[in-house]
Structures are given as C-alpha cells and as structure tokens.
Amino acid sequence: MLDQGAVGPAYVRCAEGFALAAIIAAGAVAARALSLIGALSATVEGGLVFAFGGLGVAGAMVAFFGSSSVLGRLGGKQAEEIRARSAKGGRRDALQVLANGGVAAACAVASAVVRAHGAEHTPLAPDPWLTAAIGALAAASGDTWSTEIGALARGPVRSVLTGRAVAPGTSGGASLIGTLAAPLGGAFVGLIGALLTHPHAWGWVPTALVAGLAGSAFDSLLGASLQAVWRCEVCGRVDEDRAHRCSGGISSGPARTLTLERGLAWMDNDSVNALATALGAALGFTLAFV
Template identity: 45%
Template sequence: MPEAVLAISAAAAVAAAGWKLGALDRDGAIAATAVGGCVLGFGGWGPAVLLVLFFVSASGLSALPGGKGPKSRGHRNARQVLANGSAAALAAVATGAWNGWALALAGALAAATADTWATEIGVRSGATPRSILTLEPRRAGTSGAVSWPGTLASAAGAAAIGAVSAWLIPEIGIAGGAAVAAAGVAGSLVDSLLGASLQAVYRCPACGATPEVSNHLGCPARARRTAGVPGLDNDAVNWLATVVGALGTWGLGRL
C-alpha cells in the first residue's frame, strides 16, 4: 500500500506540473496520473524515468515556436495521453505474468517518442515533407508525410529511449536496448503509413480547417470525415504505433 500511494503521488505531482505549465489539460493530467501510477507502481523507477523522458521531451518540443499545423491541438487531453501511454502502462501491469513486459514497455515508449520527435522537429525544420506512399509534397504536419530531418529525429528519439532503457532496466540490457530503438522506429513508420492510407481525414464545414479529429481548437463546429476509416483518427493511429513498438521489441527480444 505505501508503494502504491508513493507511485500515485509521484505521478500526480508530475501531471500537476504538466497541467500548470500548459502541457496537459485537466483530463489529460488525470489520465497522466493513471498512466504514470501504473508504470511506476508496477514497473519501478527505471520505466518511470522512460515515461518522464518521453513526456518532458514531447512537451518541450511542442512548446517551441514554429509548430503550427494540422497536428497542433494545444494542451494534451486524456485521449492523447492514453494513445501514447496506455500500452506502456498495460505492459507494466503485466509485470508478474509476462517476462517480456520490460521490453514491451520500452518499445511502446520508443515508438511514441520517435513519432513525436519526428513530428515536432520535422514541422519546424523547413524541409519539404512528402507522402510516405507517393513522395508527393505535403503541408508540414500532415499525417503520413515524412521529411529527412523528421526521419532522423525519429531515429534519435527511439535511440534515446533504447539507450536509457538498457542503462536503467536490467532485464533489457544492450541487445534489448537496440531492439527497443529498432522497434520504436518501426512503430513510427507504421504511424506514417497508416496516416497516409487509412487514417480518417476531416474537414470543418464552418471554418474550412482540416484537423486530425472531429473537434478542433478555435471553432465550435465539428469537422466531418471526408476519407479514411471511421474512428481511426490520429489518436488511434498513435496508439497502434505504440502497440507495434511494444510487440516488435518483444519479438526481437525473443530472437
């Protein structure tokens, strides 16, 4: 019980700081407390450091100037928090029943970090993004579009999580850290592939915006889906990418 209280308290403190600094909205802070409490309470301090590394780096990059675009959605809400963190939290909860939990947790966070770094750095780089499927030019921040700075940032983000996980989590080690980095990049690529092919595309009839979800900032109207799979919005794609990172790392770790 004392360990659970400590885990929830520590997670709540980090989430409250994120809320106060504007990185999270109220519901996002509640979701972050739940995710962080699970990761720290079941996984321990090593996995918790990975989660904080993702959150701090993502929030810091998002706060940099020059990031306006289709993916700009203001404070992170509960859906966004769960899309990026729930797979890692579930892996932590499986600690006692699954010996691959540590690899899966790190892989999920590597994919989330890789995708976030790719988006935030790519959109600010000034490089022309291109569709991952057709190589046609796309607007900066468009789902399914990639650029060379964003791709390098993706690899750097995944490598950072892989290196820290190998250092802090004994179950992972150097070989496991390499698997974490590789699967993290793979998860980010899957995110781009889904974004360019199956992800739902929305357009607001009132303001003409093309947000990645039906409800968008600055307009009371709801955007309508014009293409893609119903329900497969950006948050769903992000979650699937973390699952790919988790299962990919676990699979590589079994080789």
C-alpha cells in the same frame, strides 16, 4: 534479473508510484504541458508503470513525456502552425495521454501478472513484457520526436504513400530530418530506461531505436491511408480534427457540418498513436528473445 519485488509489497509500490506520478503530473500542469484531466490520466498510467514496471520503465515514460514537451516548444510561429495542423503538439489531454502511454502501462501490469504466476520458466532477462513496455514508449517517442523536430524542418515534406509533396504537419507526410529524429527519439527513452534498471538493460537501446523508427513509419503510413480526414461543408476546410471551427471565426458546432473526405471515421490521431505503440510493444516483446 530486474530488481523487482525487492522494493516492498505491491500496495506500497502502488502508493509510491501514484504519489510520484502525481507530483510529476502536477509539475507538467504548471508548465502547461498537460491539461488537468490529462494529468489525472498520466498519474494513473505513471503510477501503474512505476509500481509494476519498475524504475527503468517509469523513467522511460518520464523521458518520453518530458522530451516531447520540451521539443514541442521549440521553433517559432511557423512550427506552431504546423503543430496545430498535426493535432499532436501542445497541451496533452486525457485521450492523448492514454493513446501514448496506455499500451506501456498495460505491458507493465502484464509483466507483474506473469511474475505473480511464478514465471520461473522465463529466466530470460530482461523481462519480455517490460521490453514490450519500452518498445511501446519508444514508438510513441519516435513518432513525437519525428513530428516535433520535423516541424522545425525547412526541407520538403512528402507523403510516405504517394511521394507527393504535402503541407508540413499533414499526417502521413515525412521530412528527412523528421525521419532521422524517429530512431533517436526511440533510443533516448531506451537509454534512460536502461540506465535506471539494475543491472543496466543495455539491450533496450537498440530495441527502442528500432521501435522508434517502426512506430513513426507505421504512424505515417496510417496517417496517409486510413486516418480520417474531414471536410467542412461551410468553409470548405479539409482537416484531421473533428473539433472544427470555421476559418471565418464562426463556430460551426462540432462535427455537424463535417463530412468524411477519406479514411475511417474512428481512425483519428489518438487511434493511430495507440496502434503505433501496440506495434512498438510487439516489436519489443519479440526482440527481447533475440
């Protein structure tokens, strides 16, 4: 049994959750890990997760955002350039925060809705919706660890689809060290979540390990296939980012000179991340019954 409901009425937990999330988000803004609007988004997500998912899921979320920010600062100029290309690193904006934590927040709310409707018929512990939230966070974490640690790698980066060598930081590219980092990133958030849940939900660790690997692999697969790649008509640069500035330093205005090179126009990095966390949630939910 998860220790839910024993911590006071819902509105008190909500107030506590938003206050706690706001303090952490303010710290992240001060550390330049979040933009102001990203912090607002993180406060809403974090508040919902703490109020409805409990300390374990909230701790897993903090472990994900915290470890991602720390890893994103490692390495020198080369790693920085790779991260700039992958459009994943750096300060997180609102959409990035939503893409990475939105599914987990929705799962936490779903668990509370199910509990409120008297889910006595699901005596299985831990709650599958909370395991789904852990799976979503593990997928996001696995993918981010893989990207950030992969940016430090010196070895070759290959497309997961064609096996051809690609530039480091290219979506759909995978290095050996980045691939190994994915399950670790997942297991890390699962471990923090398990430690902060009473009684400890140790089953979350292997589930999160699997979700971390699967989330990262799915992200790479989408990155190599359906993710939009744009070509600039002015400078010829091919980029995943729609907010393009010509290499010559001349601002070309967003999107006006960009044509779709391949992929689906709406499938940007945030959509790919959101889909990968949805897969992590589905895996978490399913594995809760194993």
